[in-house]
Every structure is written in C-alpha cells, then in structure tokens.
Amino acid sequence: MLIPHPLLGLRDAQEFTYLGDAVLLNRPDGLAEGAPEAFNEYIYLRGNPAGVHRELWFHEQGDRSWLIVTRNTLTHEILHAELARDVALKAKAGAV
Amino acid sequence: MRYSALRVLKEALTGHQGWRPLWRDPDPRPSYDYIIVGGGGHGLATAYYLAKTFRQARIAVVEKGWLGSGNIGRNTTIIRSNYLLPGNEPFYEFSMKLWENLEQEFNFNAMVSQRGIVNLFHTDAQRDAYRRRGNAMLLAGADAELVEAGQLREMMPFLNFDNARFPIKGGLLQRRAGTARHDGVAWGYARGADARGVDLIQNCEVTGLHMENGRILGVETSRGYIAAKKVGVAVAGSTSLLMQLAGLRMPIESHVLQAFVSEGLKPTIPGVITFGAGHFYVSQSDKGGLVFGGDIDGYNSYAQRGNLPVIEDVVEGGMALMPMIGRARLLRTWGGIMDMSMDGSPIIDRTPIDGLYLNAGWCYGGFKATPASGYAFAHLLATDRPHETAKAYRLDRFERGYVIDEKGAGAQPNLH
Numbered sequence: 199m200l201i202p203h204p205l206l207g208l209r210d211a212q213e214f215t216y217l218g219d220a221v222l223l224n225r226p227d228g229l230a231e232g233a234p235e236a237f238n239e240y241i242y243l244r245g246n247p248a249g250v251h252r253e254l255w256f257h258e259q260g261d262r263s264w265l266i267v268t269r270n271t272l273t274h275e276i277l278h279a280e281l282a283r284d285v286a287l288k289a290k291a292g293a294v
Numbered sequence: 295m296r297y298s299a300l301r302v303l304k305e306a307l308t309g310h311q312g313w314r315p316l317w318r319d320p321d322p323r324p325s326y327d328y329i330i331v332g333g334g335g336h337g338l339a340t341a342y343y344l345a346k347t348f349r350q351a352r353i354a355v356v357e358k359g360w361l362g363s364g365n366i367g368r369n370t371t372i373i374r375s376n377y378l379l380p381g382n383e384p385f386y387e388f389s390m391k392l393w394e395n396l397e398q399e400f401n402f403n404a405m406v407s408q409r410g411i412v413n414l415f416h417t418d419a420q421r422d423a424y425r426r427r428g429n430a431m432l433l434a435g436a437d438a439e440l441v442e443a444g445q446l447r448e449m450m451p452f453l454n455f456d457n458a459r460f461p462i463k464g465g466l467l468q469r470r471a472g473t474a475r476h477d478g479v480a481w482g483y484a485r486g487a488d489a490r491g492v493d494l495i496q497n498c499e500v501t502g503l504h505m506e507n508g509r510i511l512g513v514e515t516s517r518g519y520i521a522a523k524k525v526g527v528a529v530a531g532s533t534s535l536l537m538q539l540a541g542l543r544m545p546i547e548s549h550v551l552q553a554f555v556s557e558g559l560k561p562t563i564p565g566v567i568t569f570g571a572g573h574f575y576v577s578q579s580d581k582g583g584l585v586f587g588g589d590i591d592g593y594n595s596y597a598q599r600g601n602l603p604v605i606e607d608v609v610e611g612g613m614a615l616m617p618m619i620g621r622a623r624l625l626r627t628w629g630g631i632m633d634m635s636m637d638g639s640p641i642i643d644r645t646p647i648d649g650l651y652l653n654a655g656w657c658y659g660g661f662k663a664t665p666a667s668g669y670a671f672a673h674l675l676a677t678d679r680p681h682e683t684a685k686a687y688r689l690d691r692f693e694r695g696y697v698i699d700e701k702g703a704g705a706q707p708n709l710h
Contacts, residue, residue, distance in 0.1 A: 212603045218547065241692075246546060271594045271596050
C-alpha cells in the first residue's frame with residue numbers, strides 16, 4: 199500500500215505504524231460528567247466498519263507526522279490522507 | 295452411517311457405492327428454539343454440543359456461504375494449551391482434553407496428531423518467563439517441560455542455534471499439543487450435529503435482527519424471516535457488523551492474518567515450532583507442506599487477503615530460524631479475517647439484548663479453542679450460566695477492568 203503523504207508524496211505503508219480509528223483523536227474530558235463511560239467507549243469500543251474507514255497512521259520511519267488516512271477496509275484502497283494536526287486544529291477552531 | 299475400518303473395507307469391495315453425503319441441505323423452518331449464526335468451527339461445535347451434550351432440540355445453524363468457509367478452513371491447524379493467565383489456561387486445557395477424545399466422540403477422522411509444540415527462547419529473561427508459564431500450565435493440569443538447547447539440538451538439528459541476534463537457548467515444550475485436520479473438524483461437527491437433527495442452513499445470510507422490548511425474537515435472512523427463542527452469534531471477523539444490527543458496538547477490530555504453505559517435502563519438522571522473536575511459526579502437514587505464519591498485517595481489514603511486506607517479513611523469520619527452507623518453494627498464501635479483541639482474549643457471554651448471545655474475539659487463536667468454545671457456548675445457551683472454564687470471558691470485562699491480557703499490550707488490537 200502506498201500512502202499519499204500530504205507533504206512527502208507517495209510513501210510505502212511500511213514506513214508507517216498503525217494506531218487505529220481516527221476517533222482516537224477525540225479524547226474525552228476526564229473531568230466531565232460521565233467520564234468513566236466516555237473513556238470506556240473511547241478506549242475499548244470501535245465502529246470497525248467494512249468499507250470506508252478513517253484511521254491514524256504514524257510516519258515513524260519518515261517525518262514522524264501523524265496522518266489521518268481514509269481507506270477502504272474491503273479493498274485496501276487508500277482514498278485520502280491528511281495531516282492529523284490540521285484535522286485536530288480545524289476541529290478545535292470549529293468547537294470555539 | 296457409522297465409520298469404521300470394516301466399513302471402508304466393505305465399500306472398497308463394493309465399488310464405493312454406499313457413501314452418502316455427510317449432512318442434509320434443508321430449507322429453513324419458520325421457527326427454532328436456537329439459531330446459531332455462523333457455520334464455522336465454533337458455530338458447528340456449538341450446535342453439536344447443544345444437541346448432544348445438553349440435549350436441546352429445534353436448533354439451526356445459519357451460514358452466509360458454505361459450511362467451514364471462514365477461518366476454520368484458513369488456519370494453520372495448531373492445537374495447544376500453553377497459556378499463562380488463570381482466566382485462559384483452564385479453558386484451553388479443557389479444549390485440549392476435548393481434542394484428545396474428539397475423533398471417538400464424533401466418529402470422524404479429524405487427524406488429531408499430538409506431535410508437540412516448542413516455544414523457543416533466546417535469553418535468560420525469556421527462560422524465566424517460560425518457566426513461569428510452564429508452571430502455570432502444570433497448575434491447570436496441562437503438561438509442560440522446559441528443554442535446554444542441548445536437548446533441542448537432538449530433536450531439531452536443523453535450527454539455527456547460533457544466530458547472532460537470537461541464539462536459541464531452549465524452549466518450552468508441550469508434548470500433548472500438535473495439529474489437527476482443520477476441515478475435518480468442521481465436517482465432523484457438522485455431520486454429528488446434522489445426525490442429531492440440527493438444520494445446517496447454507497447460503498443464508500443474516501441481514502437483520504428482530505428485537506422487541508430488548509428481547510430477540512428472530513433473524514431476518516436472505517432466505518426469509520426465522521423466529522428463534524435464543525440466538526447465538528459465532529461469526530469471527532464479522533462480529534462487529536452483525537452486532538451492529540443489534541445496535542451494539544464491540545471491543546473488537548477486524549484484521550487480516552496471512553498463512554502460508556510450501557510445496558510438499560519429506561518429513562523434516564517433528565512438531566510445531568514457534569519463534570516469537572522472529573514472528574514465525576511452522577509445522578509440517580501430513581502431505582508434507584510446511585505450514586507457517588507470522589503476524590497480522592496490522593491494519594483494519596475485511597479483505598481476506600494481505601499485502602506483500604508481511605509475506606517478506608514472515609519468510610525472513612523462517613530463514614533466520616531454519617536456513618534449510620531457503621530452497622523450498624512457497625506454494626500458496628491466503629488470508630483470513632480475525633476478530634481482534636482489546637485484550638487478546640475471547641468473549642463468550644450474554645449481551646444486553648435478552649436471548650442474544652455472543653461468541654467472539656478469538657483473535658488469531660480460535661482454531662485450538664474450537665471444541666471448548668462450542669462446549670462452553672452451548673452450556674451458556676442451554677443453561678444461561680457460563681461454563682466453569684469460561685467465566686472470565688465476559689463482554690463487560692473491559693469496562694470493569696478485568697481484562698485478560700496475555701501479552702500486556704493494552705487496548706491495541708494489532709499488538710495482541
């Protein structure tokens with residue numbers, strides 16, 4: 199699999215390590231109401247879809263950036279890749 | 295029809311005209327007491343023990359494809375009970391004991407061969423860890439021996455004992471472990487279940503779960519609606535998809551695991567050898583092929599095929615361990631979808647939906663568990679109580695903090 203890195207172009211997936219579903223970016227607030235339930239959901243439960251999946255890949259053997267890769271789990275086709283930092287900043291700006 | 299040497303002789307003399315299909319191919323009835331979703335090893339074993347041991351009736355197994363078309367037909371056929379943790383080891387030892395009597399039990403040749411398994415170690419720390427594991431196995435009634443390099447050299451002279459990075463110092467040997475004919479296991483359970491009146495319904499995909507007031511009433515399938523008092527789900531890699539129909543999110547990710555077989559060679563490998571440090575394990579089939587595997591590819595997948603870098607990695611591990619295989623040709627590779635749980639251990643439990651039961655999360659170790667998994671799941675379905683050896687396999691153990699994490703890798707399914 200080749201991952202289209204937004205800064206470096208096509209890179210072999212072997213340069214990356216895989217973390218999992220991109221929802222892992224949205225860490226719950228530990229002080230909020232219902233935090234134990236939210237953390238159970240966050241740590242242990244997954245959507246695990248058959249089809250399009252947004253997931254976190256770490257460019258460990260490269261520029262050490264975190265990417266959000268959109269990939270089809272039925273075909274392994276990679277549809278899109280973006281810097282996780284950009285996504286997180288955008289989400290933060292949207293929340294404010 | 296009972297199989298025996300006499301029967302084989304009789305058929306040989308009469309032109310093999312008397313053999314019959316192993317099971318019927320029935321259409322679904324409108325309702326059952328029990329529906330098992332998934333006609334793989336675990337589903338078929340569940341139906342078998344439900345009918346035979348727990349004397350239940352009106353049972354159906356519904357299968358999307360053909361019987362045994364999933365991981366029971368794709369694994370590397372190893373049976374063993376060499377686990378460490380108290381939540382696991384008694385269960386796998388129970389499974390091992392069922393394996394030992396399996397062929398007599400269901401009158402079918404599953405080719406169970408107790409040729410032994412060796413887990414290699416390379417450092418003093420690993421020796422200590424395996425000694426501890428061996429002691430845990432002995433405490434659970436299993437067998438375990440710590441063998442040093444000298445003894446291993448006699449058993450397996452072809453190993454690369456003096457590898458610079460991972461010199462082989464010895465191994466943990468379980469002599470009662472071994473291999474079995476994986477398809478034969480599915481066929482034996484299917485035949486035994488069918489003979490006791492279980493309807494094995496193939497090409498019947500579950501497309502919906504019919505529930506009212508938190509209780510399951512039946513399943514929608516590609517062959518129409520079937521009502522049921524209890525529904526047991528044993529669908530391995532498709533667990534998340536099926537449980538989503540009940541509105542439940544699972545502590546599971548689906549990953550692809552590849553396996554490999556070489557061309558047929560003369561007998562050379564005495565048992566099963568695992569080389570954990572190199573992510574490689576191998577045994578030799580009765581046809582002579584070296585059956586081997588390594589790690590999962592490591593990313594979510596439902597594709598039933600993997601990618602080339604893992605093939606390279608596994609074969610490199612093999613070459614590091616036993617350079618003699620360098621000239622053997624790789625015959626086939628294939629992939630299966632594993633339901634990787636968040637602690638690497640399985641789930642056999644009720645669900646928040648009354649009458650809906652779950653058997654899942656077997657990661658890449660489901661084959662060896664087939665008999666005990668079927669037995670324990672049948673016990674749960676029939677009595678509503680967990681089997682003694684499967685009490686720890688609760689669905690809510692993650693939330694409660696009672697994880698069974700053999701590797702200590704945490705909630706990271708691709709590391710288990």
